[in-house]
Amino acid sequence: MRIGLRTIKTAIASVIAMMIAEFLQLNYPTAAGVIAILSLGNTKKDSLYTGLGRIFSLGLATVVAFVCFHIIGYNPFAFGIYLLLFIPLAVKLKVTEGIVVNSVLVTHYLVEQSFSVQLLINEFLLLTIGVGAALLLNSYMPNREKMVKEEQIVVEDLFRKLIWDLSKSFQQLDNTQLSADCEKLMKTIRSAQTKAKLLSKDRYFDVNPYFEEYFLMRGSQVRILKDMIDLQAKISLDAKYTKQMQLLLEKTALSFDEENDGTQLLEDLDAIYMFYQALQLPDNRKEFENRARLFQFLQSFQSFIELKSEFSNVNPFSKNAKN
Structure with missing residues (x-):
């Protein structure tokens, strides 16, 4: 079994992201590790553009979820309507790389049944930490x-x-x-x-x-x-x-x-x-x-x-x- 450089960087980025999230006492710290895994691309530019796209699309996802959950309620049906609205918008705005990651973060709003400032900050920090860890590890590339x-x-x-x-x-x-x-x-x-x-x-x-x-x-x-x-x-x-x-x-x-x-x-x-x-x-x-x-x-x-x-x-x- 051969362990490649990208696998090593993925593991390290995930650990770093979760440790930072835990240190900051954020809710759902494991999400930061998952985001780091999904944000580590093949090249520096891939990781950067993917990360920036996900940060932008989280704002979009939050707005769509806020509307859906407040009109329909905090229930699975409302989450389904959110997906029906958010996915086409993400495709239209060419930020499809944020669909899966940000939909997972949106479930935190659903579980907490809240859009409090503290929770919003929590979600954006989780995403930023995960993306940041991926960018940090991808700063080293083979020659x-x-x-x-x-x-x-x-x-x-x-x-x-x-x-x-x-x-x-x-x-x-x-x-x-x-x-x-x-x-x-x-x-x-x-x-x-x-x-x-x-x-x-x-x-x-x-x-x-x-x-x-x-x-x-x-x-x-x-x-x-x-x-x-x-x-x-x-x-x-x-x-x-x-x-x-x-x-x-x-x-x-x-x-x-x-x-x-x-x-x-x-x-x-x-x-x-x-x-x-x-x-x-x-x-x-x-x-x-x-x-x-x-x-x-x-x-x-x-x-x-x-x-x-x-x-x-x-x-x-x-x-x-x-x-």
Whole structure:
């Protein structure tokens, strides 16, 4: 049995909340512990927004309950009417995270048959203590930036291998392995995107969307690579036509890096365009179709490089960003 960090933080937050509630001699102190459990989210922002939403919705729940209990009475039927009114309002105001927690607190009004100032203060303190304990424990988070950077290294290594293998695969009609490697790379990128989103939510201020946008860009590049792999399997030309493209793919694989903005590769690509334009025209329809596919392959590769170039020059958080 493995006990994770979140489980440990949940247990500690619950104990702290109940101890504070008992120290302040609040009624129903265990409720503070339950609220702490329910308020501890996956990220700092999740916990903060959930907590603030529950504090706001407790005010709403109190008003609705006050009206229902005073008109209908302190009975289960009145509580049912309260739920019929409060739940749609909470959904409308987008504070659904407070429905369960605050409805439990509302039962305290029902049990006590009172809305005294002392009881109102008691309920708001229980909620505040529970939320506060969750925020306190969630102030410590594992180093997600380190994990995201590790994922980034894995992604770039997979890109290098895939592009290198692509350079060696001309004249091969079966690109099954390359397609499988493409799928593996995309799954790795999706995993990295999830971690990057969690990293962004772990920061209250100074939000840096760089990694989210970086992996989004890499995902777009994978889709282009997939098209290139499918297209390459249909190209059947003499090595004199494909050699220049193979060399450029090898150079791309060797220089593939986060800091490479693709400027030199685009210049090399222009030179290849000029090389193909200087070649003799095709002798037959088959050669014409294959050279047309090679030209389409070149255009896709250009889009592949331009995606990274645009990202490096436009993204304000990129190391190569230009003013």
